Amino acid sequence: MVERANKPKPPTLSSTPGLPPQATVTFSDDNSRVIAELPTGESVTVLLYGATVISWKDAQGDEKLWLSEAAKLDGSRAVRGGIPVVFPVFGTAPTHPQTKDLPQHGFARTSRWEFLGKSTSESQTGSAANGPAVKLDFGLSSAAPGLDPIAAARWPFKFNLIYSVTLTQTSLTTSIVVTNDDSAPFDCQVLMHTYLRVKDITAVQVQGLADASYIDKVDGGARKTQSAAEVTITGETDRVYTPAGDPGAGPVTVVEAGRPVYAVTRDNLSNVVVWNPWADKAQGIADFAPKDGFRNMICIEPGAVGAWQSLEAGDAFEGAQTITLLG
Numbered sequence: 001m002v003e004r005a006n007k008p009k010p011p012t013l014s015s016t017p018g019l020p021p022q023a024t025v026t027f028s029d030d031n032s033r034v035i036a037e038l039p040t041g042e043s044v045t046v047l048l049y050g051a052t053v054i055s056w057k058d059a060q061g062d063e064k065l066w067l068s069e070a071a072k073l074d075g076s077r078a079v080r081g082g083i084p085v086v087f088p089v090f091g092t093a094p095t096h097p098q099t100k101d102l103p104q105h106g107f108a109r110t111s112r113w114e115f116l117g118k119s120t121s122e123s124q125t126g127s128a129a130n131g132p133a134v135k136l137d138f139g140l141s142s143a144a145p146g147l148d149p150i151a152a153a154r155w156p157f158k159f160n161l162i163y164s165v166t167l168t169q170t171s172l173t174t175s176i177v178v179t180n181d182d183s184a185p186f187d188c189q190v191l192m193h194t195y196l197r198v199k200d201i202t203a204v205q206v207q208g209l210a211d212a213s214y215i216d217k218v219d220g221g222a223r224k225t226q227s228a229a230e231v232t233i234t235g236e237t238d239r240v241y242t243p244a245g246d247p248g249a250g251p252v253t254v255v256e257a258g259r260p261v262y263a264v265t266r267d268n269l270s271n272v273v274v275w276n277p278w279a280d281k282a283q284g285i286a287d288f289a290p291k292d293g294f295r296n297m298i299c300i301e302p303g304a305v306g307a308w309q310s311l312e313a314g315d316a317f318e319g320a321q322t323i324t325l326l327g
């Protein structure tokens with residue numbers, strides 16, 4: 001049962017001018033969520049609350065993201081699942097003067113964003129046409145009526161965020177541009193808290209993090225190095241990885257029962273958080289359901305959270321992730 005804060009307007013459906021009829025992309029915007037569906041059946045749903053991607057389905061209708069059955073979709077709390085946007089602080093930062101009073105993961109995920117519009121194009125893989133792609137743009141600024149009021153009062157900077165969600169037949173890209181519209185500099189962190197759906201967490205291996213340094217939040221923030229070639233999940237896992245080299249260098253790949261299923265590539269996002277609450281922690285998270293749902297999810301969270309992004313007045317920061325379906 002979907003809960004809504006306001007009585008929705010009737011959905012509006014429209015096709016896309018500029019594309020041939022057989023390539024019609026379908027849109028629905030009911031003032032609480034935006035849905036886009038490619039002619040081949042892939043779809044994405046974005047809740048305006050938090051600009052949270054709450055569903056990404058392939059052409060067969062198979063869901064790629066994990067969303068808690070107890071997730072609140074009515075704006076009463078951050079969505080448990082999908083892809084919440086973390087800004088301007090990851091976790092909490094009690095010793096950082098600018099963000100010390102903000103709630104966990106900031107306020108982007110608890111603000112109502114504005115839908116700025118949609119655009120379509122032909123996506124390419126190398127030189128091959130890859131069908132239509134659709135891009136949905138969302139905005140949140142310090143002047144927005146939907147800004148979380150409590151959080152905004154605790155972070156009094158002028159800012160602008162543009163968040164874009166791009167769907168192709170084989171991938172989902174989320175990208176963010178943070179602009180400092182203030183006359184003073186500010187520090188921020190950004191992260192895309194992606195809950196990927198898996199069939200059985202005990203059969204999952206995460207590749208692409210070998211030799212990366214990480215902070216182990218389950219072990220009191222100890223600094224470690226990933227010695228095994230693959231990360232496997234056998235208990236509560238909460239690690240902030242900093243892979244060496246350029247963020248664009250190589251994907252983080254989720255392999256399930258020996259079969260690669262997702263490749264996550266990063267653009268200008270230096271960190272990757274790997275999170276699974278496992279049984280005990282899931283038990284204590286009120287909106288986590290079913291309680292054994294930790295078996296069907298793994299969070300792979302690209303972000304810029306290992307250090308502060310210091311933006312001078314007028315400066316911008318841009319980062320993106322692309323999740324590609326494999327196999």
Ligand SMILES: O=P(O)(O)OC[C@H]1O[C@H](O)[C@H](O)[C@@H](O)[C@@H]1O
Pocket residue numbers: 078091104105217238239273274275299301
């Ligand atoms: O419960 P939330 O505020 O949504 O946070 C969920 C999780 O987010 C990240 O993955 C952090 O690394 C975890 O420490 C945290 O538990």
